[in-house]
Amino acid sequence: MVGEGLAVDLADTELLAVSPKVDLLATEEGNEKFWELHAGQLPEGTRAPAAGATRRLRTAVRTLLDARVRGERPEPWAVEDVNAAAAAVPTSLRMDIAFSQEIRWHYDHGGDAALAAVARSAIELVTGPHASQLRRCAADDCSMLFVATNSRRQWCTPNLCGNRARVARHAARAKHD
């Protein structure tokens, strides 16, 4: 649930390749947990958005990321939804005399900073230098997305999906022998 950046982590909260689908944000409790685990990546003082609003943004983010993985143009509504969520809390970039930078979040007009942070993360990912490293897990029954900073990475989790695939290959070979 944590580790691939806000946008990918949110997209991965719905397991789409299993039947029936599993939604980790189906309850307010699961939703609270997701935001709690990502508190360190959110603007200070951010409150968890409601589960319904989180799931709505997730649908747009997933659509956007899936299109990027497939090398296709995204659905315009997904682009609009993500842009709108990002724009709801504008940011500005500041620096200080130590040449360090800081992003300021401007809440003056309200808006949901947690959703804005996820939307910003999605925009930065699909338009940025890591976009070509975005992948979907090679296991047929796994819908997890990840950023393959190691170009040989095929699995969301080597010791789960990678292992299952190795075991399956081994079993198939044993059958043929």
Ligand SMILES: [Zn+2]
């Ligand atoms: Zn996987």
